[in-house]
Amino acid sequence: MKKRYFISAVLLSISLLSCKKEATEAAAPPVMPYKVVELGKSSTTLLAEYPASLEGVTDIDIRAKVDGYIEKIYVQEGQEVRKGQVLFKLETQTANQEAAAAKAKITAAQVEVNRLKPLVERNIISDVQLETAKANLAGVKSTYQGIIARINYATIKSPVNGIVGSLPLRLGSYVSSQTAEPLTRISDISTVYAYFSVNEKEQLDIMMNADGKSFQDKINNMPAVNLVLSNGSLYEQKGKIETFSGQANTQTGSFNVRASFPNKSKLLRSGGSGTVQIPTDLQDVIIIPQSATLEMQDKRIALIVDKDNKVKAVAIEVRPIPGGRFYVVDSGLNPNDKMLIEGVGIVAEGTQIKPDVVDYQATIDPTKK
Structure with missing residues (x-):
């Protein structure tokens, strides 16, 4: 009888263990496959971007040198002009009348000098009278020349192209x-500076x-820079960085930089804006998709898979690559690390997965798929 009870107890225990095992297996989540990439090294170009203001080689305010009413305007806004081309003409009626009067005085003074010369030569009068007449002639000539200069200044010409x-x-x-506002401004935009x-x-x-x-050697050897226009399009001509300010701004801690861009088409205009892109070529760096990272508490996080195929979160430092799709990794990841690129934000740390390894180059360059 006892033997029968013992056998029944053993069978019951085996049945309970079997049920517990089945329940445990039913509760455990299945190991799911997720795409991972084995990291390698590649090359890329980073573009640092800086908002810029545009100015021509020269921006000259055109002002009147003499008083007067604007009589004629020979140009239109946005017109291209050459050096010496007439821009404005001021009214000169009063000055013309003064010039005519001054010219008459010159004639009279010259007649007086001519009358006195023979008298002095014959010692009829002293040469003091002649010298006084000559001085008077020089004075009225100077007055006349001043009036003519005023008349000439009334015709305002462009000092530059x-x-x-x-x-x-x-x-x-x-x-x-003394007029505060200039008549116009002439901008030489054959070359445009981006500040x-x-x-x-x-x-x-x-x-x-x-x-x-030297510092200047470094500036001379810097790569060509790009200019992105205010409408988002890329300017067709490359530019060159020419100068850095000698010292940092004490208030902002920044350095002022000037880049020049050829502007044969006259597309760029003074007062415009854009964005200067400075390229930096990087060799043998790790590149990862931005979509394969998370941002947590001001840190950028990537998920890697350990030797037991469990997901592990690591903090990384990155720099964005232009285009908004990829990062260059400065620290936190190493070549041959297996990084999760599928299920990021869904798969929890410590989860065991079944890695589905995809090609690294195809991940960072879709054309190689």
Whole structure:
């Protein structure tokens, strides 16, 4: 009887263990396959972007040197003009009358000099009278020349080749050398300068990546830069960085930089804006998709798979690659690490997965798929 009870107890225990095992297996989640990539190294170009303001080689305010009413305007806003081309003409009626009067005085003074010369030669009068007459002649000539200069100044010409700016004043407006607003501005935009600022760290990064011994050598050897226009399109001509300011701005800690862009088409205009892109070529770096990372508490996180195929979160430092799709990894990941690129944000740390390894180059360059 006892033997029968013992056998029954053993069978019951085996049955309970079997049920517990089945329940445990039923509760455990299945190991799911997720795509991972085994990291390698590649090359890329980073483009640092800086907002810039555009100015021509020269931007010259055109002002009146004499007083007068605007009688004629020979140009239009945006017109291209040559050096010496007439832009404005001021009214000169009063000055012309003064010139005629001054010329008459010159004639009279010259007659007086001519009358006195023979008298002095014959010692009829002293030469003091003649010298006085000559001085009077010189004075009226000087007055006449001053009036003629005023008349000439009333015809206002362009001092340079360039583009006419706005024309705030109209026909009949009274202007003088003291008028606050210029008649217009002529901009020489055969070359356009893009002015922008970089902070101290960026300035050091730029110069340390440039070839050359001296600071000027480094500037001369810097790569060509791009200009993105305000409408988002890329300007067709490459530019060249020409200068860095000698010292940082004490208030902002930034350096002023000037890049020049050829502007034969006259597409760029003074007063415009854009974005300067400075390229940096990187060799043998790890590139990862931005979509394969998470941002947690101001940190960028990537998920890698360990030797037991369990997911592990690691903090990484990255730099964005232009285009908004990829990062360059500065720290946190190594070649041959297996990084999760599917299910990011869904798969929890510590989860065991079945890695589905995909090609690294195809991940960072879809054309190679």
